[in-house]
Amino acid sequence: MSSEYLLREAGEEDAGEVEVLARLCQPLRASVKGTYEYLAICFPRYFLVALGPAGMAGFVVGLPSLSGEAWIYQICVHPDHRRRRVGELLMEEELRRFRSDRFPRVRARVLETNQPSLSLMRKMGLRETGRKGEWVELQREL
Numbered sequence: 001m002s003s004e005y006l007l008r009e010a011g012e013e014d015a016g017e018v019e020v021l022a023r024l025c026q027p028l029r030a031s032v033k034g035t036y037e038y039l040a041i042c043f044p045r046y047f048l049v050a051l052g053p054a055g056m057a058g059f060v061v062g063l064p065s066l067s068g069e070a071w072i073y074q075i076c077v078h079p080d081h082r083r084r085r086v087g088e089l090l091m092e093e094e095l096r097r098f099r100s101d102r103f104p105r106v107r108a109r110v111l112e113t114n115q116p117s118l119s120l121m122r123k124m125g126l127r128e129t130g131r132k133g134e135w136v137e138l139q140r141e142l
């Protein structure tokens, strides 16, 4: 099925729009514009934005750790664009890139109360490995 959303890598010029979008995505803790600028400079391959007919509909930021694992740092879809598979589209492409870059596994931490995100991660094949306070840790071998 073709999607009305297109993905592309983020550039530093997207940082302001990403911050505005992130602020609409509680319980995600939005980072400030300057942080997104650096994430786009340093990790553009894993910082993807989803573009809909009317602009930015979502983004995902992945981070490669120095120990050789891949992490999902943030994923966010604009409230007006939810339940249209944008989150799934972003995660599928992110996992494809991690796999193609030979990361052995992907990991994420999600608040135990964040059912939409937990459900998305489980749908993408991540499984719970433990708890850290109010956070659920999940991972998937790639």
Ligand SMILES: CC(C)(COP(=O)(O)OP(=O)(O)OC[C@H]1O[C@@H](n2cnc3c(N)ncnc32)[C@H](O)[C@@H]1OP(=O)(O)O)[C@@H](O)C(=O)NCCC(=O)NCCS
Pocket (backbone or CB within 6 Å): 025, 026, 027, 028, 073, 074, 075, 076, 077, 078, 081, 082, 083, 084, 085, 086, 087, 088, 089, 110, 114, 115, 116, 117, 119, 120, 121, 123
């Ligand atoms: C989590 C989030 C990214 C999902 O984005 P989305 O584009 O609406 O998700 P999709 O339409 O691709 O849905 C894919 C799967 O996610 C899960 N999901 C999404 N929204 C859900 C909801 N409200 N309740 C339960 N499950 C949900 C489901 O498993 C769904 O698959 P299904 O439709 O077959 O049931 C979005 O709700 C969001 O931005 N939340 C706020 C930010 C956040 O919490 N980010 C994660 C922490 S970093």
